[in-house]
Amino acid sequence: MVLKKYGQRFYDMDVTVTGMMCLALLDNADPRATEQIEELTSDLDNREYAELFNLEPEEPGEERSVITHECTIEMRHGWLVAADVMRPNFVDFSEDGIVLAYSSSCVFRPVLAYGETLETALNSLVNQAEEFRKMVFSQARKEQGLPER
Secondary structure, three states: OHHHHHHHHHHHOOEEEEEEEEHHHOOOOOHHHHHHHHHHHOOOOHHHHHHHHOOOOOOOOOOOOHHHHHHHHHHOOOEEEEEEEEEEEEEEEOOOOOEEEEEEEEEEEEEEEEEOOHHHHHHHHHHHHHHHHHHHHHHHHHHOOOOOO
16 A cells, blocks of 8 residues: 555656665574675665664774674665666756656666665655655756746
């Protein structure tokens, strides 16, 4: 039911869910579990990783280790969801700056969200996708000399 609720919004914003895992179902002693989290979060630095899971940041300059992933699995029991948000291109606006049309290409922005519930994580994805699209549209308006909305 939760996925159905967000399905149309994801479709409208060109969001594709690429990974989803419930940390409560993972065993922190299983190396495959830590590998899964590491794979999904490999592009994050220490600060971004800590923010994603609402953890205390590690010492500056320290590398994340498998221990961090094991601790994350032990401390967090919600949902980690990965998605790709397609970047709108060739945006066409009305004179007032309202989006009339745009094309989609194969340029994606990866997005990660964590939430105590699946619905919280998916809602975070929607919010991140909306912010990304607003930024792209704002930049396109500026490039075309149109007023901000």
